[in-house]
Amino acid sequence: MTMAATSHDTPVETAERPTRKQPDRTFWLLAPGALWMLLFLVAPILMMVYVSFWTQTTFKIEPTLTLKSWITFFTSDTYLGALWTTVRIWLIVLVSTLLVGYPAALFVGLFVKNKTLSTALLVLCVIPFWTSFLIRVLAWRPMLGKEGAINMILMKIGVITQPIEVLLFSELSVIIGMTQIYCVFMVGPIAFMLGRIDPSVIEAAQDLGAGFWRIFRTIILPLSMPGVVVGAIFVSVMVLGEFATSAALSGRKVNLLGNIIVTQVGSLKWAFAAVAGVVLTILMGAVVAALLRVVDLRKEL
Amino acid sequence: MNASGIKFGLGVYTALFIVFLYGPLVVLAILSFQTGPEGGPQFPIIEWSTYWYKHLFGLTPPSRIAPLPIDQALFRSLALAVMTMIVSTVLGVTAAQAFRKKFRGSGVIFYLIVLGMMVPGVLVGLGMALVANTLGIDRHWWGTAFVLHVVYTFPFAFLVMLAIFNRFDPSVEEAAWSLGVPPARTFRKITFPLIFPGVLSAMLFAFTLSYDEFSRTLFASGRDLTLPLAIYGTFSVEVHPNVFAFGVLTTLFSFALLGTYAVLMGLSVRRAKRMAIQEEA
Amino acid sequence: MSSVLQLKNVHKAFAGVPALAGIDASLANDTYVSLLGPSGSGKTTLLRVIAGFEQPDSGEILFSGRRIDGVPPHERGIGFVFQNFALFPHLSVAENIAFGLTNRAVDPVTDAKVVAGRVRDIIGLVGLSGLEDRATTQISGGQKQRVALARTLVTEPSMVLLDEPLGALDANLRMRMRGELRTIRERCGVTFLHVTGSETEALAMGDTVLVLDAGRIAQSTDADTLYSRPASADVARFLNCYNIFPGAVSGDAFASPVGALALGGVKQTSGNPAYAIRYDRVAIRPTDAATADDEVRIEASFVASEYSGAAINSFFTLDDGRVFEVETHLSHAAPATYEEKGRYALVWKREDALVFV
Numbered sequence: 001m002t003m004a005a006t007s008h009d010t011p012v013e014t015a016e017r018p019t020r021k022q023p024d025r026t027f028w029l030l031a032p033g034a035l036w037m038l039l040f041l042v043a044p045i046l047m048m049v050y051v052s053f054w055t056q057t058t059f060k061i062e063p064t065l066t067l068k069s070w071i072t073f074f075t076s077d078t079y080l081g082a083l084w085t086t087v088r089i090w091l092i093v094l095v096s097t098l099l100v101g102y103p104a105a106l107f108v109g110l111f112v113k114n115k116t117l118s119t120a121l122l123v124l125c126v127i128p129f130w131t132s133f134l135i136r137v138l139a140w141r142p143m144l145g146k147e148g149a150i151n152m153i154l155m156k157i158g159v160i161t162q163p164i165e166v167l168l169f170s171e172l173s174v175i176i177g178m179t180q181i182y183c184v185f186m187v188g189p190i191a192f193m194l195g196r197i198d199p200s201v202i203e204a205a206q207d208l209g210a211g212f213w214r215i216f217r218t219i220i221l222p223l224s225m226p227g228v229v230v231g232a233i234f235v236s237v238m239v240l241g242e243f244a245t246s247a248a249l250s251g252r253k254v255n256l257l258g259n260i261i262v263t264q265v266g267s268l269k270w271a272f273a274a275v276a277g278v279v280l281t282i283l284m285g286a287v288v289a290a291l292l293r294v295v296d297l298r299k300e301l
Numbered sequence: 302m303n304a305s306g307i308k309f310g311l312g313v314y315t316a317l318f319i320v321f322l323y324g325p326l327v328v329l330a331i332l333s334f335q336t337g338p339e340g341g342p343q344f345p346i347i348e349w350s351t352y353w354y355k356h357l358f359g360l361t362p363p364s365r366i367a368p369l370p371i372d373q374a375l376f377r378s379l380a381l382a383v384m385t386m387i388v389s390t391v392l393g394v395t396a397a398q399a400f401r402k403k404f405r406g407s408g409v410i411f412y413l414i415v416l417g418m419m420v421p422g423v424l425v426g427l428g429m430a431l432v433a434n435t436l437g438i439d440r441h442w443w444g445t446a447f448v449l450h451v452v453y454t455f456p457f458a459f460l461v462m463l464a465i466f467n468r469f470d471p472s473v474e475e476a477a478w479s480l481g482v483p484p485a486r487t488f489r490k491i492t493f494p495l496i497f498p499g500v501l502s503a504m505l506f507a508f509t510l511s512y513d514e515f516s517r518t519l520f521a522s523g524r525d526l527t528l529p530l531a532i533y534g535t536f537s538v539e540v541h542p543n544v545f546a547f548g549v550l551t552t553l554f555s556f557a558l559l560g561t562y563a564v565l566m567g568l569s570v571r572r573a574k575r576m577a578i579q580e581e582a
Numbered sequence: 583m584s585s586v587l588q589l590k591n592v593h594k595a596f597a598g599v600p601a602l603a604g605i606d607a608s609l610a611n612d613t614y615v616s617l618l619g620p621s622g623s624g625k626t627t628l629l630r631v632i633a634g635f636e637q638p639d640s641g642e643i644l645f646s647g648r649r650i651d652g653v654p655p656h657e658r659g660i661g662f663v664f665q666n667f668a669l670f671p672h673l674s675v676a677e678n679i680a681f682g683l684t685n686r687a688v689d690p691v692t693d694a695k696v697v698a699g700r701v702r703d704i705i706g707l708v709g710l711s712g713l714e715d716r717a718t719t720q721i722s723g724g725q726k727q728r729v730a731l732a733r734t735l736v737t738e739p740s741m742v743l744l745d746e747p748l749g750a751l752d753a754n755l756r757m758r759m760r761g762e763l764r765t766i767r768e769r770c771g772v773t774f775l776h777v778t779g780s781e782t783e784a785l786a787m788g789d790t791v792l793v794l795d796a797g798r799i800a801q802s803t804d805a806d807t808l809y810s811r812p813a814s815a816d817v818a819r820f821l822n823c824y825n826i827f828p829g830a831v832s833g834d835a836f837a838s839p840v841g842a843l844a845l846g847g848v849k850q851t852s853g854n855p856a857y858a859i860r861y862d863r864v865a866i867r868p869t870d871a872a873t874a875d876d877e878v879r880i881e882a883s884f885v886a887s888e889y890s891g892a893a894i895n896s897f898f899t900l901d902d903g904r905v906f907e908v909e910t911h912l913s914h915a916a917p918a919t920y921e922e923k924g925r926y927a928l929v930w931k932r933e934d935a936l937v938f939v
Contacts, residue, residue: 029399030410033455037413040448041420051431053524064561104318107311121315128322130555132513134532135548139325141540142332145345149328180321198392212307241421246514258423258516265520277427280526281472283420322744460745472668475635478655479662480737487656490685494672 048061048277056271069271073279079260079272086257089174089246090239090287096179097235098228101186105227107188109194110220121192125184133181138246140177144168144249177245182238186231193227194220202241214240233288240284257283326552333545342540349488353546366541370531377442378512384443385511390503393458394496398488403468418456422516425449430520440523449517452510453509456546465499479518496575505562509555512543586611586741586773587632592641594624596630602795605641609775609790610742616788617777620820623699623775624797629743632775633662640920658686661734661742661772664856664896665749666717667726667904669718672858676701676714705738708766722876724755731766741773748783760787781821785809793817809846817936824936825906831855831939839902843878846932854905856938861909863934866896866920867927877930882906896920898928 030203055064104125112118128136143149144167149161165174197220206214243258257280262274332342337352338361355361358367396414400407429449433440439448473495477487493500517528522530528551535544587609588698596603601624609615619625630636631862632643634655643651650658670678683691691697702724706710707727713721715916717729718729727747734742748756764787778784785805793801793808801813812818815826827838831849836857843857859878873879877911882898885905892913898906906928910918 026399026402026404029395033396034410036392036448036451036455037417040429041417041452044425044432045420046428047435048424048428049432059410087336098319100389102316103311104315107308109316111308111311121319124319125322128326130509131326131548131552132529132532134515134529134536134550135329136326138532138536138540138544138548139329142328142342142344142545143325145342145343149324149344152344167511181323184322186353191582234565237419237421241365241516243423244533244536247533252356259420261423264429265430270434271428273427277424280421281424470666470668472664473670474667475655476662476668476669476733477632477681477685478635479633479660480733481656481659481686481688482682483656483687484654486685486687492680535860558600566586 014266018167038296045167048274048281051106052273052274054274054277056269060266061270069275073275078255081274082111082255082260082276083283084255085254086240086283089171089178089242089254089256090236092175093178093182093239094232094235097176097183097186098232101183102181102190102228103188105190105194105224106220109224110197111189118191118195122188125187129184134244134248136181137245138171139175140166140180140249144173144176168249170254171250171254173249174246177249178239178242181245182235184235185238189230189234190224193224195245197223226295229291233291236287236291237284240280240287251281307506312418329545330542333542333549335542335545337361338366339541342470342541342542342545343361344493353542354545354550357546357550358571366543369535369543370526371528371547372546373530374526374531377525381442381450382508382512383448384506386449386507387456389451389458389507390500390582391457392455393503393507394500396455397466400463400567401469401471414459415456417452422453422514423520426451426517431519439522441517442522442525444529446518446522446527449521450511450514452506453514453517455504457510461503461506465496469496478505489550501562501565501569505558509515584771585609586646587775588642588644589632590642592628592631592643592645593639593641594627594636596626596627599719600797600923602631602638604801605797607792607799607802610764611740611773612772613789614764614787615773615775615790615792616784617775617792617794618781618784618788618820619779620779621779621792622808623781623794625794626745628794629745629775629777631664633743634658646839659688659739661737661739662855663727663734663744663747664747665741665748667730667750669726669729670732671718673718675710675716675718675721675738676705676715677705678718678729679733679736686737693730700736700910704732707735707769709762723751724759729752731763735766735770735772738770738878739772740804741766743774744774744777746777747794748778756783763787781823784914785821793820795820810860811850811860811936813850815854815858817857818856818936823909824863825861825864827904829855829856829857831937836937841936843880844932845935845936845937846876847931847935849937852938854938858936858938859930861895861907862893862911863910864906864930866908866910866918867929869925869927870903871929873927873929876930876932878927878935879927880906880927882928884922884926886922888919898926 051061053065053067054061054069054070056067056069108121110116112121141148145151146163146165146166148169150161150167153158155163201219203214205219210218243256243262244257246254247262248258249301257276260281261273261278264270264276331346332344333353334349334351335342335346335353336348336350337356340347340350340352352361356364356366356368357371396410400411426449429445430440432438435447440444469492473491474484474487477491478484482490513529515527515533518527518530519533526534532544533545584607587607590604590704591605591689592602603624605628607803608864617625617628619899627636631638635649638651641651645658645660646817649861670681673681675712680697683700691700701714705714708731708734710725710728713725718726721729726751730747731742744763748759751759759782763774763776776787778787781788782845785808788805790802791805795816800817803811803813808817809821809823812821812824818824819826827836827840827843829835829836829838831845834844835844838857857899869881880900881902883897885897887894893909893911896908896910898908900906908928
């Protein structure tokens with residue numbers, strides 16, 4: 001049914017199809033960035049894996065492949081202790097950021113109906129990030145110290161007579177510091193997910209006579225889960241890679257894998273540092289993969 | 302449900318939460334005004350003074366407390382942040398521009414780029430130190446540390462630009478081509494001015510992240526300290542209020558930076574906004 | 583008349599779904615061509631392929647005798663006016679218009695005086711005088727349309743593609759712009775290829791109308807011929823002014839669901855057999871009125887009437903439930919009133935019907 005409008009009658013010399021192809025722009029736009037990442041991100045990580053099998057002597061390493069560093073790592077109480085401490089601190093901080101952050105996220109994301117106020121509260125949470133991370137860690141020293149603000153206040157109101165010494169230079173101080181620094185990464189995603197809940201759903205549940213806890217358990221909590229998972233991924237990746245907070249607040253009592261790497265590099269024990277790095281990478285990959293299994297993020301977001 | 306009671310409770314909790322976030326910083330700011338050099342980093346404030354601020358700038362008589370090595374470190378940190386900002390913004394804009402077209406393998410490239418912000422500094426830092434050590438390259442803040450800073454900030458710039466291009470109407474570019482204007486010139490004259498607010502955001506991200514970065518720098522920068530490394534150096538020794546004074550100053554500097562960004566942003570959108578208002582009126 | 587654009591067997595598919603399935607067409611120089619098609623017929627794709635924003639999968643495109651498929655858009659010399667106008671939001675009206683002149687790769691105009699002169703001329707032509715320094719956010723939809731047109735015309739392309747250029751305007755303005763677009767085109771002497779989904783717009787504006795259906799050119803002719811002699815039942819249906827019956831020719835009649843309809847009009851070969859009679863060729867009579875020999879008659883029940891300016895459209899249901907529409911021009915007769923659910927005879931001349939076999 002092609003009543004075609006072709007007028008093939010006008011003889012036009014059919015020039016050859018222009019051979020000039022458009023340059024592959026996509027390739028050249030991506031090449032610099034991709035190359036940068038391959039050279040300075042992927043290659044160093046692969047190098048780390050490779051070096052973990054090198055032979056470590058007291059002063060240098062040699063590219064003779066061996067499992068010795070790995071065996072040393074898994075038979076040494078220090079290294080295994082660091083691995084266990086890392087996992088323990090990570091779990092505690094994960095739970096504490098969730099417990100500390102969730103109610104605040106609930107308030108900002110669900111209970112504050114005023115858009116301006118909820119934005120203002122979120123901005124208030126983000127402002128501390130414009131202070132150096134290290135300064136924020138250090139700020140806990142005058143808070144938690146023997147003569148710090150908390151002890152002083154507690155003594156003044158007569159709750160205690162002797163300053164609590166365990167507040168600073170202990171595992172507790174590291175956990176407090178990390179909780180404060182990272183809980184905002186929990187609050188943000190959760191508040192975002194809660195903000196997307198249609199208020200009419202909750203109103204309908206209320207009309208049906210459901211109490212707050214029931215609504216919380218059956219509606220609010222499940223709908224906020226993707227936010228919890230995203231927050232957990234943020235917090236996990238950052239806490240597992242930590243070494244500065246424990247360096248500043250534990251008085252060398254808490255040694256994370258990160259601290260092990262720093263000290264091993266400091267004493268030029270490259271192979272041991274590399275082993276610790278590979279262990280940390282595997283741990284982190286497993287944690288992120290596990291969290292992504294809990295909730296299908298692509299579907300939820 | 303007893304909504305108002307719960308709301309009140311959560312409101313009080315959120316207020317306490319804010320106190321938890323800000324408390325240490327407020328205490329730190331107060332203690333930075335401790336008298337010196339005998340006053341320590343704790344309460345009570347013996348006497349209010351700006352001694353430690355003067356101490357930072359070397360305006361006090363020499364004492365047993367060594368001044369923070371900030372003059373050189375400040376220069377290095379700023380230079381590093383500017384270099385990182387420029388390179389990662391250029392990379393971010395070009396990569397995001399490429400992502401506007403569908404192409405095979407885009408998923409892999411996307412994750413390759415985003416990996417840069419996910420992998421902790423300890424690991425890349427260690428990896429880079431190993432590479433430098435093996436190849437016999439000297440580690441410097443302007444070399445090995447700089448490339449790692451870009452690895453870290455480029456993904457942020459990329460994601461910002463990706464979001465900007467998502468909302469960009471490509472027909473203005475096609476309109477320019479159909480007028481006979483070649484793609485490169487179209488990008489310069491049409492696309493770039495329109496995405497400029499996004500570019501500014503990407504630059505701000507890259508600058509602040511780089512300026513504050515220390516874990517990658519620690520492994521990859523060798524002997525010369527940047528500002529965060531100078532602060533990190535005080536962790537293992539006794540802390541004096543000069544570090545607190547320094548913290549107050551860097552925070553003020555960050556706010557100044559944020560203010561500059563706000564002004565630039567305001568200037569770039571003010572024209573459009575004013576016209577939109579006139580149109581509505 | 584020499585042709586400015588030729589398309590030969592152009593194919594284009596998106597993810598395996600064909601959008602253009604072998605387009606053959608030739609556009610004459612210095613004419614107004616409308617490209618009419620229902621949504622999804624591939625008309626915007628065709629325009630984008632001609633402009634070079636999309637690459638055809640196969641086929642040839644010749645522009646002024648030169649093969650242009652594979653040539654990037656900025657080297658084609660074909661103007662494009664977008665439905666959303668796509669004005670440069672950061673430039674003023676005058677800057678928008680001058681942009682192509684000063685920035686194009688071939689023969690850019692660098693002399694500010696020359697640019698100003700040509701911008702002034704074109705602003706006068708499209709009627710935008712006094713708005714030169716306005717921002718594009720400060721002008722109305724019709725004015726944006728004129729800027730988009732002026733911006734393209736000032737670069738003197740040999741052809742301008744317009745993608746539903748009136749779609750974003752309100753009804754009043756649309757009517758006015760129709761006339762203006764034709765006048766402006768005549769003054770510039772370029773070919774306009776105007777894509778639209780509205781059959782009235784296509785018929786009113788095009789010297790030539792191309793009808794696009796399912797990725798193919800279904801018909802290409804002048805408005806008058808298209809209106810009175812659509813090439814297929816599909817085209818007729820799309821023109822929205824024909825009652826169409828399916829069925830088949832048997833002997834000297836067309837067997838349709840409402841009975842045998844006597845033949846006598848033009849027979850055309852097309853894909854699906856059908857019988858079509860234009861709304862305005864049908865007379866409504868009482869059932870007892872006489873029928874002449876050269877007339878075809880069916881009976882139907884009256885449903886409702888609808889006034890549309892100079893005409894009145896009456897709707898009937900046939901015995902098989904089909905709706906039948908009759909358009910009566912009010913200049914011919916005073917509007918008759920019909921009884922709801924009443925039976926009437928619908929009568930037309932045999933030779934007025936179109937038969938597709």
